[in-house]
Amino acid sequence: MQVCRENSLAKSELAITTAMKNVYFAAEENLPNCMVPKLNKFLLYQGVSQLADLKCDGHTNYEHSTSIEEFQSCIAGVLEDQLIDKINSSVKFSLMFDESTDVSVHQNMVMYIRVLESDEFGYTSPGTYFFGIDSLSRANSESIYTKVMDMLKVKGISLSNLCGVSTDGAAVMIGHKSGVVTRLKREVPGVLATHCIAHRxxxxxxxxxxxxxxxxxxxxxxxxxxxxxxxxxxxxxxxxxxxxxxxxxxxxxxxxxxxxxxxxxxxxxxxxxxxxxxxxxxxxxxxxxxxxxxxxxxxxxxxxxxxxxxxxxxxxxxxxxxxxxxxxxxxxxxxxxxxxxxxxxxxxxxxxxxxxTEFLDQVPSEPQVDADGLVTFQFQCHTIRDSxxxxxxxxxxxxxxxxxxxxxxxxRFSDNEDGSVLTALSNFFNPLVSKTCKGTDIDVVNEYLATVGVEGCKDELSCFLNFAHASHDNGNKSVKSTRDMANLALRNKDVYPAASEAAGRLLVAPVSTVECERGFSKQNLIKTCLRNSLAMSALNNLMRISIDGPGLSDFDFGCAFKKWKTLKTRRILM
Structure with missing residues (x-):
């Protein structure tokens, strides 16, 4: 009896995960939820027999829109958990956010997060991920700031680890008195703000x-x-x-x-x-x-x-x-x-x-009068007026x-106060810039680190420069670029904590809100005129799957199934 029950549960789990794969595919391809039952039916016709076990009685087949949204929520939940783990591992993070209007004429704010990630060799690089999208009651600084804080709070992210912010440069974002960036800087000293370079x-x-x-x-x-x-x-x-x-x-x-x-x-x-x-x-x-x-x-x-x-x-x-x-x-x-x-x-x-040059080669060097007394010439078999x-x-x-x-x-690209700090950090970690030319940069970096609680580190920064340039000058092939030199500081955090702090802040600093613009493009592909009533939670889940979801074969559907079955008692598992 026990064996039969285990086999039945295994069949049910296989049916649900197969259905989840169809939901995942539809989300990746920006297909509406109504396509999922048709996709299931088509696969059954093709011989995918596992989907036949979805129907557990005359009323329950897990193809209703509510069931599909639950699948999407669990899949997005797995991706969100992975993102939270990355943020916690990175410690430092930066934000990019922007607002736009969707097809239903509602104002939304999309936010991306930039974190530090290490590969299997311990090399650290920045990674940018979709953080979330939510509606705005009004597109003013108060509403945007409140929404940013709420989105971070819901996911348990501490604002104290914020290092940088990038916006489109609108007054509501960077206003000196009550702009969103100004408010964030009051909460977290040392935040480096940038105006999106693509917008500039x-x-x-x-x-x-x-x-x-x-x-x-x-x-x-x-x-x-x-x-x-x-x-x-x-x-x-x-x-x-x-x-x-x-x-x-x-x-x-x-x-x-x-x-x-x-x-x-x-x-x-x-x-x-x-x-x-x-x-x-x-x-x-x-x-x-x-x-x-x-x-x-x-x-x-x-x-x-x-x-x-x-x-x-x-x-x-x-x-x-x-x-x-x-x-x-x-x-x-x-x-x-x-x-x-x-x-x-x-x-x-x-x-x-x-x-x-090609154009000038085909025209006379000086204006010429034609047979009719007009100043013209022939270009690509057409008459052109000249003078x-x-x-x-x-x-x-x-x-x-x-x-x-x-x-x-x-x-537009001249350095402001934050830009000067980022320029100094770039020069400081650039192995191609002579060590003797970095005196001013050391002073700027030292003053900036003091604003984030790392004081009296000028001597340490100088010592790190001596070490890094000696490594580069002696033919160390692992120190060839700015990112390499920043990684050198991160690997030696116990010896050079100030240099490591500066390196992390440089690498995680955002320079544009391009990802936000891509996010809005994805929003418009998902929320079309035919899907203009899509709930914000559903839109958020679909965008997360479509933007940050790995390939179908790389996603852990087992983890998504565990989330799904713990939400409530499932008839198919009874």
Missing amino acids: LALSCCTGADAIPYMVKVQEVINSVYKYFHYSPKNMAMLEAVQSLTPGQSKRFKEVFHTRWLSFEGSVSAMVTNFSNLISVFLEENSGKALSLHKSLTCFKFLYVVHFLFDVLKPLAILSKMYQKQDLDFTEVTPLLRSTIDCVSDLQVKKNGQKL SKQRDEAVKVCDQFVTGLVKSLNV
């Missing part, structure tokens, strides 16, 4: 373009071209018909959005690639709107500017992608920025970008754009 880069590009009237016009023309085809199947069909005759010139037009970090580069690239086909369509259509756009596009000034922008926006797009990398270190921010500024400035001075004034203004516009862009980048 986007704002710099927008500022550089919007300050120049002709650049504003270029963006308006590009958006008009996008709308001309996007909202007209007839126009789109005509464009595709022309593109089919010219392989390699079929890039999709894009709209310029300041809130989409890479949209300007993609829009300009499409304009340059599709130019010849675009003009052909406008001439064929011969409508008022088409001829108006044709006039704006077929002049030297416009062509020169968009070809120049093609070259200049390329390194900026690369920088934006680098700044959106997961677990980016502060040590990488300035070198990436400086190299991009140098590249853009070089393009401004030499005017030797690939696309601009000395246009050429001078085109060069001037491009120079103004780059000058304004570089100025804005330097201003």
Whole structure:
């Protein structure tokens, strides 16, 4: 009898874990809960007989939405327990949070956490994880601060271990009197706050373009071209018909959005690639709107500017992608920025970008009068208007754009008080910076550590520098980068506690809220117009599974089953 009961329970457990795997798969693929019963039925048809044991009587089959949500809660609970263990092991952590509006016009706050993790070799690196999402009654500093504190309290996380915060730089986040960051700094001295580098880069590009009237016009023309085809199947069909005759010139037009970090580069690239086909369509259509756009596009000034922008926006797009990398270190921010500024400035001075050079090679070096007495030239089989004034203004516009862009980048990325501390920490742990050049950095790090309770450590910091540089100079291949040197301090915490404290705070410091933006993208994939009544707890569980869940074969469904069966008495296990 006992053996029969054990076999029955084993079958029931197998049925439940198999159903959980289907729920997990649906969550990973952002599928609605109503798809799970259909998925079970399909697998039964395919011969997965374990699912037949889900039905224990005429009323209970564990495919109701309530049962599916319980499965999701238990799966997410396992992932949350693992995250709490990582936070407790790390001790130090940093937060990234932002607010947004979902499809049901409710304001939500998403929060990510950055912790320190060690691999099997004892090497420590930062890891970023989804912490949670919750609704906001109002998107003011009081509501956001209260929500942050509540989310930490519910999970039993002590605020005293907070080392850094990253936000989008809005006034509600960084206001000097009552901003969220200001409130957190009052609670925890030594918190290092950063304004998201991806947001700062986007704002710099927008500022550089919007300050120049002709650049504003270029963006308006590009958006008009996008709308001309996007909202007209007839126009789109005509464009595709022309593109089919010219392989390699079929890039999709894009709209310029300041809130989409890479949209300007993609829009300009499409304009340059599709130019010849675009003009052909406008001439064929011969409508008022088409001829108006044709006039704006077929002049030297416009062509020169968009070809120049093609070259200049390329390194900026690369920088934006680098700044959106997961677990980016502060040590990488300035070198990436400086190299991009140098590249853009070089393009401004030499005017030797690939696309601009190709364009200038196909046009006359000076304006020329044609047989009809007009100043024009042929470019890609189309007539382009030209003049000395246009050429001078085109060069001037491009120079103004780059000058304004570089100025804005330097201003927005200049160090504030917290930035100066992070720069000093980066220099201190950089083995390529000469030890003799780190005197000021030692002073800054020493003063900062005093604010977190580590006082009188200047001599210790100097001793650690001597040790680290001696290791590097003597050919120690384990000390080649800033992160290596920080790990050297962490491994020798008992000897150099102050240096270890500084290393941990540098590694865990966040530099962007890119993960929050990805979180909102995931939110919008899950909570769609067809699922606009999704409860916040369900949304939180689904986002956790989809964002941080491992592959289906790597998840511990046994642990999730144990959680599920202890929630209440289960009829299938009786």
